[in-house]
Amino acid sequence: MPQSTQSTNLKIGYALRDYLQKEGYDRQALSKDLIAGFTVGIMAIPISMALATGIGISPIYGLYTAIVAGFFTALFGGSRYSVAGPTSSFVILLIPAAEAYGLFGVVFVSFIGGLLLLLIAYFRFGRWIEYIPQPITLGFTTGIATLIILLQMKDFFGLPLDQLPSNFWERLLIMAQNLTDAHWQTATIGFGTAIFMIVWAQMKWRFPGHLPGLILASILTYYWNQQGAQILTVGDLFGEIPHVLPNFKGDWLTENLLIMSYPELWEMLKILLPMAFVLALLGAMESLFSAVVLDNESGNRHSPNSELFGQGLGNIFSSLFGGFGSTGGIARSITNLKAGAVSPIASMFHSVVVLFAIFFLADLLVHLPMPAMSALLILVAWKMSNFSRALGLMKNIDSDTWVYLSCFAMILLFDVVTAVIAGMVLASILFVKEIAEMTKVQDIHLSKRYHSELLPEDWGMYRIQGPLFFAAAERIFDELAGDLTDKKGIILQMDSVTILDSGGLAALRRFASLANQHNKAIYLSELQFQPLKTLARYGLDNFEDNFKLFSNLDEAEITAQEQENLDSHDTTQTNARTENTGR
Numbered sequence: 001m002p003q004s005t006q007s008t009n010l011k012i013g014y015a016l017r018d019y020l021q022k023e024g025y026d027r028q029a030l031s032k033d034l035i036a037g038f039t040v041g042i043m044a045i046p047i048s049m050a051l052a053t054g055i056g057i058s059p060i061y062g063l064y065t066a067i068v069a070g071f072f073t074a075l076f077g078g079s080r081y082s083v084a085g086p087t088s089s090f091v092i093l094l095i096p097a098a099e100a101y102g103l104f105g106v107v108f109v110s111f112i113g114g115l116l117l118l119l120i121a122y123f124r125f126g127r128w129i130e131y132i133p134q135p136i137t138l139g140f141t142t143g144i145a146t147l148i149i150l151l152q153m154k155d156f157f158g159l160p161l162d163q164l165p166s167n168f169w170e171r172l173l174i175m176a177q178n179l180t181d182a183h184w185q186t187a188t189i190g191f192g193t194a195i196f197m198i199v200w201a202q203m204k205w206r207f208p209g210h211l212p213g214l215i216l217a218s219i220l221t222y223y224w225n226q227q228g229a230q231i232l233t234v235g236d237l238f239g240e241i242p243h244v245l246p247n248f249k250g251d252w253l254t255e256n257l258l259i260m261s262y263p264e265l266w267e268m269l270k271i272l273l274p275m276a277f278v279l280a281l282l283g284a285m286e287s288l289f290s291a292v293v294l295d296n297e298s299g300n301r302h303s304p305n306s307e308l309f310g311q312g313l314g315n316i317f318s319s320l321f322g323g324f325g326s327t328g329g330i331a332r333s334i335t336n337l338k339a340g341a342v343s344p345i346a347s348m349f350h351s352v353v354v355l356f357a358i359f360f361l362a363d364l365l366v367h368l369p370m371p372a373m374s375a376l377l378i379l380v381a382w383k384m385s386n387f388s389r390a391l392g393l394m395k396n397i398d399s400d401t402w403v404y405l406s407c408f409a410m411i412l413l414f415d416v417v418t419a420v421i422a423g424m425v426l427a428s429i430l431f432v433k434e435i436a437e438m439t440k441v442q443d444i445h446l447s448k449r450y451h452s453e454l455l456p457e458d459w460g461m462y463r464i465q466g467p468l469f470f471a472a473a474e475r476i477f478d479e480l481a482g483d484l485t486d487k488k489g490i491i492l493q494m495d496s497v498t499i500l501d502s503g504g505l506a507a508l509r510r511f512a513s514l515a516n517q518h519n520k521a522i523y524l525s526e527l528q529f530q531p532l533k534t535l536a537r538y539g540l541d542n543f544e545d546n547f548k549l550f551s552n553l554d555e556a557e558i559t560a561q562e563q564e565n566l567d568s569h570d571t572t573q574t575n576a577r578t579e580n581t582g583r
Contacts, residue, residue: 009303036346044350045063045211050376066086067323067351068314070347076313079328083336088148089384090324090327092144107319108319109275121306126304130288143411148377187371213372236370245358277421287307287311331380444461452554458487461490471503481514488520489546491524500534532549
């Protein structure tokens, strides 16, 4: 399939169908997918739990998200190796929803976010999402990672704080003021777990070190708690993990909405809808970034709109069956690829592994220590952040650096919703600026390709390259106006002008009117269909007689030569009459 078509098409289940049609599926492929799925499943169990506890809800909901979203996104998505599930980028976004409306708020935001992802896919915006400038996405990821890491201080150090304010800076100040009350056994578990996982990763072993690290931390925590250390565990904070399948929550969602009065519903929507919008944007950005990285590693191509469609369905099904927002996590997905996955079936099997954990390991998972879970969340946030790329960006101070710093600062100073919306506006402005700078005007009257003996010496000939739209047209015609004074007319070669919008048309009209005031001619040559259609719709009769269109340069040059001859003839006659009068 041609890349351009693949980039814009929306095919449900593209990744799975593409693999089966091109490669088939045999026992060897199944074996590779099972091994990869098992590896990623073992990795996903502790991470999913840690991300749920980071939001402030029971870890069972993180496991439900990995099961449901992981399965359905793989089934309907557009990337062969992407593994969907809870991600650290959603933690900071969903904390306010959990604090304001509990589990209902988290599920509602995730459900609406899934619907918005479906709309993004339906309107084929997937490729546009991939064009968001790197400094903006980097500002988001490093800012969110910084928030996550700093907010883990309470559980990582075992600070004796029951109630914390929702404002990030107030919460951070209180935690910093209470660092002297840190629980040394809890901090030891946190640092020990983090160091173990870092060393394990440095050994380059294919099996992820998250579960072994948590097992060792749990054993040490159990021993110390027997001695009276009182290190908090998952069970202490959230109770038991039920041995049940994800059950349908659609009726529960509906009941919660129906019992609200209209003012309560309106107030809730004002708070949660912006969060859902940002969740959809962040989810789209992260999943497509992950898919691009996987393409580069594997040599395959993903379908962005199909991937977003799968992510949307994954979020909807996850919300309806007890989970919350998910997207394609790059750490899980890269692990999946390197573990030997060949198709989306690996991700589907990873969901089965997590489901197995609920049934057979739930009684053990409640003993996971909270400082170890915080250490895991800190490492996941660090890997997500790309701080090394941010430091590289900071070496040379330019416009990209200031854009990055602006987005990073907005994440820290304001809430994530405000920062992401402002960042998207900034991305749009930068995109328009870059496109406008692509539009150039070139003097071609001496060019070998365009030069003709027919063109009079006192005429100019220029070629405009790029779209003539509101952000570029005024600059282009201002440049041409400066060269208009010493010429009798200008020919504009328009073969490379793809777009003429209303702003470009207005600038062209002003330029033509200025030329007419100074008795200068403006000839346009070889217009493409869209600019020609725009001019026809406006009406060529609305331009003065000095403004003409030609199908090619030769016609324009011949007409310019004829006009020059006519002007010379008129000048000769005028001079002759003047001489006769003088006699």
